[in-house]
Amino acid sequence: MKLPVFASIGILLFCSGAVKAQDHPILEWLRTDNDSNYVEDHANDLTVRLLGSRKYTYWNIRDKEIDEVVHYRPNANNNVGFGFNYKWLGVNFAFNLPFINDDDDKYGKTKFLDLQSHLYLRKLAVDFYGQYYEGFYEAEAAKRVSNAIAQRALSFRPDIINRDLGLNVQYIFNDKRFSYRAAFLQNEYQKKSAGSFLAGAEIFIWEMRGDSALAPPEALADGFYDGLPFTRTSQLSLAVNAGYAYTLVIAKHFFVTASLTGSAGANRTVFRFNGARPRESGFNWQLNNTVRFAAGYNSSYYYFGVHYTDMATLGGTPVPRTNQTFGTGNLRLSIVKRFKLKKTILPGIFGR
Secondary structure (H helix, E strand, O other), X not given: OOOOEEEEEEEOOOOOOOOOHHHOHHHXXXXXXXXXXXXXXXXXXXXXXXXXXXXXXXXXXXXXXXXXXXXXXXXXXXXXXXEEEEOOEEEEEEEEOOOOOXXXXXXXOOEEEEOOEEEEOOOEEEEEEEEEEEEEEEEOOOOOOOOOOOOOEEEEEEXXXXXXXXXXXXXXXXXXXXXXXXXXXOOEEEOOOXXXXXXXXXXXXXXXXXXXOOOOHHHHHOOHHHHXXXXXXXXXXXXXXXXXXXXXXXXXXXXXXXXEEEEEEEEEEEEEOOOOOOOEEEEEEEEEEEEEEEEEEEOOOEEEXXXXXXXXXXXXXXXXXXXXXXXXXXXXXXXXXXXXXXXXXXXXXXXX
16 A cells, blocks of 8 residues: 655744744854855745655665675655745645556555655754655665666565664755755755855664565575574664765856765664574664755746755674665655745744
């Protein structure tokens, strides 16, 4: 079963914008003002969008000694919908259309709840991940966006369940001249090219479990992961990150935004087995990355563009020479119109 409707709500601060920023130093620090020669603020306008999106997740398990990789993917949906942003509030609704996603016979059935949320303040970028996926297939190729062209399902695993939670926070050093919000929230307009260094930290916890061994029997027979028939793997990781983001503006309105951050840290991975066999666990290295990309047209009143976010966690396991990659992302196409309001509807603390 695929859930037919998805909604995401982003609030740029924990509670109400009615609190006066000058009474709270942290809120005043978050507020900041853009350099108007580079970034045009539209937080007080009503930003309305039509969108098409695809959220996805993926899990790869690799044994470098025997040069074997197993790729698992859920049968994710293409969705269409609408949304809006106004001051500190952003809401998107996306709908699954059966005639677009009629591929259960090829990739199996997946039930899922995907609550990815990407909050772009002027000084901070905050990514939150909360997901539940039930029903995967073993993929022929290592494509991240599942059900991609030429990707074939080798086997169905309706018993595999994924749960994960994650938080990634990055500080934007050049917040006055560089705007993530212009590319990804569409409530600002980047008028000149600019970039910024980024730094932050992240924490992720995820689990994959099944009724039988997660690795295919033929792989285990070849000594994959020392033949361990683990039916559940979980990982908790902590890492610090650093990177760079840049927006190139062409002819005042066309833009390309790209950012890459790399992370280094440590994880604790646990393998569990059916029956009385004791679990195996250990602390290992952790390397993560987050990629953001957007391109399109932006102006004081209109936006048209595609934007993409991908997060991947790569970590060692209790078995030497092996690793696991868990990742998730969102690909979206947006058509946006901004409306200037004569009267303020919501009190705000961000922007003038």
